[in-house]
Amino acid sequence: MHGTPLQSSEKKLGQLEGVFRDSDAWQSMSPETLVYQVQWHEAIPQGMEGGLFWGTTTIAPGRVGDEYFMTRGHFHSRRDRGEYYCTVQGRGMLLLMDEERVTRAEVMEPGSLHYIPGYIAHRTVNTGETPLVFWACWPSDAGHDYETIAKQGFSARVLDRDGSPAVVPEER
Amino acid sequence: MHGTPLQSSEKKLGQLEGVFRDSDAWQSMSPETLVYQVQWHEAIPQGMEGGLFWGTTTIAPGRVGDEYFMTRGHFHSRRDRGEYYCTVQGRGMLLLMDEERVTRAEVMEPGSLHYIPGYIAHRTVNTGETPLVFWACWPSDAGHDYETIAKQGFSARVLDRDGSPAVVPEER
Numbered sequence: 058m059h060g061t062p063l064q065s066s067e068k069k070l071g072q073l074e075g076v077f078r079d080s081d082a083w084q085s086m087s088p089e090t091l092v093y094q095v096q097w098h099e100a101i102p103q104g105m106e107g108g109l110f111w112g113t114t115t116i117a118p119g120r121v122g123d124e125y126f127m128t129r130g131h132f133h134s135r136r137d138r139g140e141y142y143c144t145v146q147g148r149g150m151l152l153l154m155d156e157e158r159v160t161r162a163e164v165m166e167p168g169s170l171h172y173i174p175g176y177i178a179h180r181t182v183n184t185g186e187t188p189l190v191f192w193a194c195w196p197s198d199a200g201h202d203y204e205t206i207a208k209q210g211f212s213a214r215v216l217d218r219d220g221s222p223a224v225v226p227e228e229r
Numbered sequence: 230m231h232g233t234p235l236q237s238s239e240k241k242l243g244q245l246e247g248v249f250r251d252s253d254a255w256q257s258m259s260p261e262t263l264v265y266q267v268q269w270h271e272a273i274p275q276g277m278e279g280g281l282f283w284g285t286t287t288i289a290p291g292r293v294g295d296e297y298f299m300t301r302g303h304f305h306s307r308r309d310r311g312e313y314y315c316t317v318q319g320r321g322m323l324l325l326m327d328e329e330r331v332t333r334a335e336v337m338e339p340g341s342l343h344y345i346p347g348y349i350a351h352r353t354v355n356t357g358e359t360p361l362v363f364w365a366c367w368p369s370d371a372g373h374d375y376e377t378i379a380k381q382g383f384s385a386r387v388l389d390r391d392g393s394p395a396v397v398p399e400e401r
Contacts, residue, residue: 139280
């Protein structure tokens with residue numbers, strides 16, 4: 058990958074309004090707090106069919122109230138596109154929600170490999186006390202639909218319950 | 230990936246007739262010698278558009294004459310499909326050949342990440358003295374065309390020259 062341009066994106070708490078359940082706790086924290094960062098290679102243009110991208114996501118340890126730091130989560134714009142995650146370090150949960158809003162969770166730990174089929178929204182949660190780092194590989198024409206999750210959220214959240222992560226159905 | 234069926238394929242020397250340059254050396258070796266093994270997950274059916282597969286390839290250390298153990302190599306049946314390789318352990322070379330038979334090589338070492346664009350044949354070579362292990366992620370509708378390489382080979386080979394690997398143009 059020598060010479061391939063490395064793209065980068067980061068999300069601070071201030072950019073994640075409405076994502077966490079406890080808005081009072083969110084407002085009491087510094088908006089400059091870094092929650093997660095993604096770096097990825099684009100060896101080919103976005104939207105091109107047949108190619109792949111490879112990225113590294115790092116989610117900081119932390120909580121907003123009793124809710125662990127996590128990504129916004131998304132469907133792929135092309136709904137049928139899948140993705141692989143491979144956990145490098147740390148410990149977390151992968152939330153997977155289908156289009157009927159049925160959510161399940163997989164434990165992420167170093168070496169764990171996760172297939173995200175098409176039509177499944179995905180969000181990652183750092184449930185540990187160190188950064189959660191994972192690799193992702195996804196089709197170059199998958200695209201990202203963040204809007205659906207921004208409006209509707211996931212149907213479950215990962216919350217700290219007496220020091221352990223629990224997957225709790227969302228009350229709406 | 231718990232519960233996902235794990236597929237497996239292996240290639241012994243006896244199955245690799247015509248692949249290595251030195252046919253006398255090839256015939257003098259046991260056909261039962263394991264050259265490489267691939268294990269992969271098929272969370273979805275082969276040929277399905279939009280999905281991905283993830284596999285682990287292990288190439289044994291060894292040579293046929295002065296030519297290092299390597300995979301057969303292939304184009305994707307759907308020529309525009311790309312692939313990622315990520316080296317886990319060992320040391321090797323990734324041979325990449327375009328449809329005009331121009332071949333280049335990338336060094337594989339632990340942590341090295343390699344993007345294989347569409348329309349590029351790819352073959353991996355173990356140039357070290359320990360197993361070369363790498364992960365691969367490819368589209369579920371890519372398919373494998375081994376025939377083109379079986380007939381025409383690559384335009385370069387990786388040979389041991391005084392204990393170091395050299396990429397040597399093929400004489401035809």
